[in-house]
Structures are given as C-alpha cells and as structure tokens.
Amino acid sequence: MNTISDSIIAGANPSFIRALKDRVYEDTNYEQQISFDNKSYPSAYDLQFLQHDMFLIPVSFNEEHKEYKHTLAHCKEILEYHKGQVAINPKHKHNKLISSLRTAVENGKGMHDKEATSRDDCFDSFRLSLQFRH
16 A cells, blocks of 8 residues: 555656646645755755655656666566565456566666667556555
C-alpha cells in the first residue's frame, strides 16, 4: 500500500505537476522549495529529504540526477531477489506493464534505454513507485 510519503512523479511537465499539486492542496511553487532545500541543506538533500516538505515529489529524468540512476538497479533487485514483494494479478489486464518489464534494457551506463524498451513511460512509472520500497 502506498503511503503519503512515496508519491513520486516525473518532473518533465511542470504545468502538469502544478495542476496535481493544486488538486492535493500543496504549494504549486515546488521548484522554489526544491531550490531552497538544495541550497540550504546540500549534504542532506535527496528524495527522502523532500518527503518532509512534499506529498508529490517531482523527479528529473536527466542523467545527472543521482537518485534516478539507482532506480533501475533497485527495481531489478526487488524483482529478482525479493521474490513476492511485487505481484501482478494475472486476472487483470496489465499488458502494458508486463510488456515494459519484459523489454526493459539498461544502456551500459546504469541508465534505462528508453529506445529499446516497449512502453518506457509505463516502466518509468513502475520504477518510481518502487523508489521507497526496501
């Protein structure tokens, strides 16, 4: 079950993020909060630190984002070594997710190869949903 602290969203569309934040009565000027936290607490700033200030945490999908680089390895670890933590009900139609999991490819630099993965957005959503699972 998801908790209030693990609502991570893709940071690629700021207007969409603002609309979501507005719907949950959260400050829509999230970039200013992230910038403030990053400058004020550089040694402590990470996604888990943002949990204290935000319900919806936007994640940048660029290669420089240190937390994002680890989501691929984390996803693989949970799926391969923690059997039973993730289950997909075969009675429901989750064809897009199953397709994305079966075709997900790492590019040799620890990053997700979106060009080689079918339904890469679905896979990204799945990875983000596992971010705070251990």
